[in-house]
Amino acid sequence: MSLHRSLLPILVLCLLILGGCGGKSAYAPDSFGSRTLLHTLWFDGQLAGSESDLPRAALPVPDLRPPLRTHPLRALPPVPPARQQIITSVIPDGGRKIIALTFDLCERAPHLAGYQKDIVNFLRSRNVKATFFAGGKWMRTHPDKAMQLMADPLFEMGNHAWTHGNLALMDESEVREQIEWTQAQYELLFEELRMRARKRGVGREMSRVQPSLRTMRLPYGRNNEHTAEIMASMGLSIIQWSIEGEKDERARTVDQLVQWNLDKAQPGAIILMHANAVPQKTQELVPLLVRELGKRGYEFVTVSELLEMGPAVTVRDGYFDKPGDNRYVDTLFGGKGTLGRVK
Ligand SMILES: [Zn+2]
Structure with a gap:
């Protein structure tokens, strides 16, 4: 094989990955961040966080302010037809344990x-991939944490x-x-991250x-006939879950929660949990669950990686654990779900 022919596949791969090898708007579609970027912009101690990250608080008045920019500048291509419903899991090619x-x-x-x-520190320490579905307002109130998650190659x-x-x-x-x-809001933080990266020579x-964010999760798992x-049309795949990971967490011990997840685990499953310090046992559950799933041969992937590994299993309406079990939230919270509990 001539030198020219042997280099061709590398060139094609390079073009595919970078969308034009160094072009200004190029980015790697299968990459979620950079260790160099993460560790240049933050010291280990900053990434580890502190106790002040945990508290939840009630605001004196609801924060209804819009973000500084209300329309994203980037448009995404529409979602392909096979993924246009609510995705609960994937059937991995070859039964791969992901x-x-x-x-x-x-x-x-x-x-x-x-x-x-x-939770985040544990995942980082064990190199476990995961996906974080962030509220826009959460990203605005936690800009540094949001940018750390954006920059980390383990996380989507x-x-x-x-x-x-x-x-x-x-x-x-x-x-x-x-x-x-x-x-x-994500774009605004992306731009802030880019500015910081350029200043530190790692642009x-x-x-x-x-x-851009390419997947979304329904709050409360609730949708109507038009949502999908x-x-x-906005280019966002709806990612539900096949396992409600923290189900009945107040009534269950951590060991019972681990068992609940293991009983439901299967190749291509998506596990729902929270990292906003609202459920109280998740940080204890995650290390045990990762260990047990690892023992059973499971590999952890982000949701976009999962979607590339086999056909999606979809439903028409979201739910927590069984169809219809989330409808009660429609009357539980004011402001169409955006405000506090209705007394
Ligand atoms: Zn939520």
């Missing part, structure tokens, strides 16, 4: 949610609506606002950070 751990970072208008550093981020709106109750313009504000590493179509 599983996606996902953590929601929910924050409604009247509250500040926390950041459960022990997804859209979890601006103030946790119940999309089943919202009209199209309200749904678009919840989602677009969050896309725009090129930004080609490895996702410039709207999300598909």
Whole structure:
């Protein structure tokens, strides 16, 4: 084989990965960050966080302010037809034992949610991939943490609506606002990250950070008949779960929660958990669950990686554990899901 022919596959691969080898807007579609970027911009102690990351707080008045930019600048291509419903799991090619751990970072208008550093620190210490679905307002109230998650190659981020709106109750313009504000807030933080990276001489590493969120998670798992179509037109795949990882966490011990997850685990599963310090046992559950799933031969992937590994299993309506079991939230929270509990 001539030198020219042997180099051709490398060149093609390079073009595919970078979308043009060094072009200004190029980024690697399968990459979620850069260790160089992460460790240049933050010291280990900063990444590890502190106790001040944990507290949740009630605000004196609900924070209804929009982000500094309300429309994303980047448009995404529409979602392919096979992924236009609500994705609960994937059937991996060859039965490969892969599983996606996902953590929601929910924050409604009247509250500040926390950041459960022990979960993130554990995942980093064991090189475990995961996906974080962040509320747009959460990203605004936790900009440094959000940028750390964005920069970390282990983690994918997804859209979890601006103030946790119940999309089943919202009209199209309200749904678009919840989602677009969050896309725009992510872009604002991406731009801030890029500015910091350039200042520290690692601007090129930004080609490895996702410039837009490409997946979304329904707050409360709630949708109506139009939601899937709207999300598909916005280019966002809806990622539900096949295992409600913290189900009945108040009534169950951590060992019982581990067993609950193991009983439901199967190749291509998606596990729902939270990293906003609202559920109280997740930080104890995650290390045990990762260990037990690892013993059973499971590999951890992000949701976008999972979607590339086999056909998606979809449903028409989201739920927690069984169809219909989340409808009660429609009357539980004010402001179409964005405010506090209705007394
Ligand atoms: Zn949520």
